[in-house]
Amino acid sequence: MSAVVGIDRARYVYPRGGVVALEEITVEIPEGQSLGVVGQNGSGKTTLTKLMNGLLKPNSGRVLVDGRDTAKASVQELAGDVGYVFQNPNHQLFAPTVADELAFGPRNIGVPEAEIPERVAEAVEFFGLADILALHPYRISFPLRKLVGIASIFTMRPRVFILDEPTTGQDHRTTSTINRLIRRLRDRGSTVVCVAHDMPLLADVSERLIVMWNGRLIADGTPREVFADRAAMERTHLAPPQITQLSLALPGRTGRPAALAVGELVGEFGGAVGSAGTGSGEA
Amino acid sequence: MTDEPIISITKLEFTYTHGTRPALAGVSLQIGRGEYVGIVGLNGAGKTTLGLCLNGIIPHMLMGQGSGAVRIDGRDPWTTPVREMARTVGMVFDNPEFQMSQVTAGEEVALGLENVGLPYEEMVPRVAEALELVGLAGFDERSPMALSGGQQQRLAIASTLAMRPSILFMDEPTSNLDPIGKEEVFEIARRLNREAGMTIIVAEHEVEVLAEYADRIIVLDEGRIALQGTPSEVFGEVETMARLGLRVPQVAEFAHAVRGQSAAARRGPLPVTLAEAVAWVGDGQ
Numbered sequence: 390m391s392a393v394v395g396i397d398r399a400r401y402v403y404p405r406g407g408v409v410a411l412e413e414i415t416v417e418i419p420e421g422q423s424l425g426v427v428g429q430n431g432s433g434k435t436t437l438t439k440l441m442n443g444l445l446k447p448n449s450g451r452v453l454v455d456g457r458d459t460a461k462a463s464v465q466e467l468a469g470d471v472g473y474v475f476q477n478p479n480h481q482l483f484a485p486t487v488a489d490e491l492a493f494g495p496r497n498i499g500v501p502e503a504e505i506p507e508r509v510a511e512a513v514e515f516f517g518l519a520d521i522l523a524l525h526p527y528r529i530s531f532p533l534r535k536l537v538g539i540a541s542i543f544t545m546r547p548r549v550f551i552l553d554e555p556t557t558g559q560d561h562r563t564t565s566t567i568n569r570l571i572r573r574l575r576d577r578g579s580t581v582v583c584v585a586h587d588m589p590l591l592a593d594v595s596e597r598l599i600v601m602w603n604g605r606l607i608a609d610g611t612p613r614e615v616f617a618d619r620a621a622m623e624r625t626h627l628a629p630p631q632i633t634q635l636s637l638a639l640p641g642r643t644g645r646p647a648a649l650a651v652g653e654l655v656g657e658f659g660g661a662v663g664s665a666g667t668g669s670g671e672a
Numbered sequence: 673m674t675d676e677p678i679i680s681i682t683k684l685e686f687t688y689t690h691g692t693r694p695a696l697a698g699v700s701l702q703i704g705r706g707e708y709v710g711i712v713g714l715n716g717a718g719k720t721t722l723g724l725c726l727n728g729i730i731p732h733m734l735m736g737q738g739s740g741a742v743r744i745d746g747r748d749p750w751t752t753p754v755r756e757m758a759r760t761v762g763m764v765f766d767n768p769e770f771q772m773s774q775v776t777a778g779e780e781v782a783l784g785l786e787n788v789g790l791p792y793e794e795m796v797p798r799v800a801e802a803l804e805l806v807g808l809a810g811f812d813e814r815s816p817m818a819l820s821g822g823q824q825q826r827l828a829i830a831s832t833l834a835m836r837p838s839i840l841f842m843d844e845p846t847s848n849l850d851p852i853g854k855e856e857v858f859e860i861a862r863r864l865n866r867e868a869g870m871t872i873i874v875a876e877h878e879v880e881v882l883a884e885y886a887d888r889i890i891v892l893d894e895g896r897i898a899l900q901g902t903p904s905e906v907f908g909e910v911e912t913m914a915r916l917g918l919r920v921p922q923v924a925e926f927a928h929a930v931r932g933q934s935a936a937a938r939r940g941p942l943p944v945t946l947a948e949a950v951a952w953v954g955d956g957q
Contacts, residue, residue, distance in 0.1 A: 429852055430820065430821055430853070558847035560877055560917070561877065561918055563715070589922070626851050626855070627851055631946060632925075632926060635922075635946060635950065635953075638946065640954075651929065655926055655930055658930045
């Protein structure tokens with residue numbers, strides 16, 4: 390399996406204050422993988438993702454994106470491969486209308502002009518933005534603005550799609566849209582890196598979870614494995630999804646794998662309906 | 673809880689000046705002294721607007737057309753200055769950074785007291801008391817910007833507590849916090865509620881957290897109350913909640929589905945917290 394992102398013993402120290410944000414981290418992300426990154430604030434999650442788009446360069450070690458050393462490539466060069474959605478859309482949006490915002494990214498990375506309307510139309514449809522296309526991004530509500538931030542990366546169709554806390558402050562309806570987005574990206578073969586505290590989302594869409602703690606990577610596995618890793622969960626004060634906690638707390642289930650979705654656990658009761666894996670997160 | 677509700681709202685309607693539809697479309701609601709109430713609803717359902725009506729930010733600072741009656745601890749926020757109402761209703765918002773304006777944490781907490789003209793010698797103990805209540809005793813000289821997200825939000829709470837309000841309204845107070853910060857904020861609110869009898873109202877998307885902490889849940893939908901009751905009553909309405917585009921705690925969804933498979937099994941109220949769910953499963957075996 391070829392890695393689209395290869396982080397090799399990367400260390401990063403913030404220039405101001407000399408705080409070590411990342412200690413010699415090594416992670417390989419295979420093309421097409423959906424990876425969740427969890428940990429408390431300040432554990433190094435965002436620093437790690439900024440190494441992936443070249444916004445930060447490691448002090449030592451190497452970061453390769455599609456075989457290219459990020460230390461030798463500019464953020465602009467990497468932008469076609471790595472799309473980065475900021476946690477705060479205000480850091481990202483600047484065009485006068487939502488429509489311009491959606492078209493800016495692909496135009497900027499040199500997508501042929503003839504292809505852009507189709508990409509914008511797809512994003513408008515997927516994110517339900519038809520009514521606000523003519524508005525200024527700052528005239529719309531914060532939750533909607535956040536969706537516009539995501540949509541404006543979506544139109545660039547990057548190979549690696551990085552999302553930093555996409556569901557923060559969002560209601561269930563919008564969270565479901567983001568859930569569908571990650572599934573669609575996965576189906577398309579895009580690589581997705583999602584930093585989040587939203588464990589039900591990650592349980593639903595991630596193939597792999599890594600846990601960061603004090604600039605170190607302390608757990609790496611499938612969500613099922615990581616959520617069952619009590620030591621890593623306690624050390625980072627992270628709580629698995631409630632249904633996973635229930636599955637781990639039931640005395641009668643000792644030794645069985647953790648459940649990730651409501652349907653999985655329901656399937657074990659009453660026996661009649663085996664609805665395991667239907668993804669309860671989306672009502 | 674005394675008989676007289678601390679909050680009494682009758683047929684409250686409000687439309688923002690540039691709004692295309694009413695943000696509140698006829699809300700009637702009573703909240704008893706010392707209650708802990710959770711408010712859920714989609715973005716735009718009216719949660720924040722309702723909160724802003726409690727301390728008079730609406731209509732004094734945010735304009736629009738309104739009708740109905742609001743009584744807060746015997747006062748009418750529509751005719752009482754916001755500065756006065758701030759002594760009754762404390763407000764905490766989702767982004768603590770936006771609420772920070774001072775150089776030190778102590779000054780941050782003192783700001784509201786200065787605004788109401790409290791004498792210096794009364795101010796000092798009040799600031800210390802408020803910082804102590806949120807677990808930030810000794811943080812007086814620290815810069816708010818050097819605090820963690822959870823600490824900043826606790827500082828924002830301390831700033832409102834210094835006014836000794838009887839009601840605390842928190843609007844998605846933990847949406848920008850990590851899990852530790854979230855726990856800190858909800859634990860403090862619980863303590864204020866249980867030990868000081870403070871009335872707590874919190875708008876929050878995370879229903880698992882509300883089921884754990886709140887006595888009553890109010891569901892807003894397009895400016896109206898769609899459902900209200902105990903967490904078990906409201907989150908037990910699994911289908912209605914889904915129709916409103918809202919989640920229920922995963923354990924409630926689980927129990928509802930299991931019950932659907934064999935109607936005879938496991939009667940009684942649906943579990944809405946993890947502990948209740950463990951007990952509920954145990955009872956059925």
